[in-house]
Amino acid sequence: MALKTNVRFPQRGGMPEGDPNNSHDLLTQEELEKRGILLTSLDKLFRWGTGWSLWPLQFGLACCAIEMICTTQSRFDMSRFGYEVFRNSPRQADVMIVAGTITEKMRPAVELLYHQMPEPKWVIAMGSCAISGGPFVDSYSVVAGADKVVPVDVYVPGCPPRPEALIDGMLQLKAKLLHPERQQVVRDVK
Amino acid sequence: MLNNVEIAGKQQVAAEFAARFADKIELIENTDSEYMVQAEVLLPAAEYLLSAGYEFLADITAVDYLAEGKFRLIYQVGNYQNGDLITLKVEISREEPQVNSLCAVWKAANWLEREVYDMFGIEFAGHPDLRRILMWDGFEGWPLRKDFVHQPTKYQGRRRLD
Numbered sequence A: 001m002a003l004k005t006n007v008r009f010p011q012r013g014g015m016p017e018g019d020p021n022n023s024h025d026l027l028t029q030e031e032l033e034k035r036g037i038l039l040t041s042l043d044k045l046f047r048w049g050t051g052w053s054l055w056p057l058q059f060g061l062a063c064c065a066i067e068m069i070c071t072t073q074s075r076f077d078m079s080r081f082g083y084e085v086f087r088n089s090p091r092q093a094d095v096m097i098v099a100g101t102i103t104e105k106m107r108p109a110v111e112l113l114y115h116q117m118p119e120p121k122w123v124i125a126m127g128s129c130a131i132s133g134g135p136f137v138d139s140y141s142v143v144a145g146a147d148k149v150v151p152v153d154v155y156v157p158g159c160p161p162r163p164e165a166l167i168d169g170m171l172q173l174k175a176k177l178l179h180p181e182r183q184q185v186v187r188d189v190k
Numbered sequence B: 001m002l003n004n005v006e007i008a009g010k011q012q013v014a015a016e017f018a019a020r021f022a023d024k025i026e027l028i029e030n031t032d033s034e035y036m037v038q039a040e041v042l043l044p045a046a047e048y049l050l051s052a053g054y055e056f057l058a059d060i061t062a063v064d065y066l067a068e069g070k071f072r073l074i075y076q077v078g079n080y081q082n083g084d085l086i087t088l089k090v091e092i093s094r095e096e097p098q099v100n101s102l103c104a105v106w107k108a109a110n111w112l113e114r115e116v117y118d119m120f121g122i123e124f125a126g127h128p129d130l131r132r133i134l135m136w137d138g139f140e141g142w143p144l145r146k147d148f149v150h151q152p153t154k155y156q157g158r159r160r161l162d
């Protein structure tokens, strides 16, 4: 089916007929989009597709994992957004949801799982344990946050976060994917 | 409420303990089945309990009484036949924390004793495989002792946002 649009492209041999001020070859991308023409780069298209079908890695570390499980079930239903394909193998996953407390003994395993995931990959730190060690930060066995071990993209606060908060975290990650230019927040933690 | 079968079980154990370990085992005040056991009769007492139908070792744990210079070990043993639960308590000195292993009596003691060893550093003589179970290899110290001071690893410790 032919694309119906009002835009007339410059003819060979000069400007098209009509309003001489309407120089079509100078239209911005937004103006073109308003007229039904979509211009994009392949990269952008890929990021758009990825953002709508992130595959999380299926693993949980503590109580937050229960909330992550709830998020995928019918009441909250993360599959509405395309994120329900939890993968058992890190080789097939592109988001690691650190749902729970990382202990010193578990840390090498989390690190290994992260390195086993193929690029591109993202990490969501879910709950105060994954953000900063949570209520157990002074304990002898707890790592003070996932970002001590792996680079974290989105922090979801709460103890545990509500399922809606995790969904919001996933949507924030999608926004980050679609608009890389908005990655302004720089966090320098000693 | 205890039923008659449980009470009968408790009375039988109390009578046997009184007969065999007269001054080594005594009932703790205001309890009906908690016994303070001298460390040297722990093993024979455990063997008797097993033969009397107390097959289920529910838990082993310990308490650190730093001021008094002793550890108190707590054993909880259950009987599936009459539903009774009995507690044995053993006090050992903090300087020489050693006690007989009960692995030969109850197999469940294996991992429970390893956990107590891991957390308190109490040695269990005769344990087949006494090494840490929860903490990672290379960890130093006994975390549940009251005088334990934690040295954070480079992944630990509160962070400062200023």
Ligand code: SF4
Binding pocket: A062, A063, A064, A065, A099, A100, A101, A126, A127, A128, A129, A130, A134, A135, A158, A159, A160, A161
């Ligand atoms: S943040 Fe709270 S709910 Fe989540 S793992 Fe830690 S303690 Fe559990």
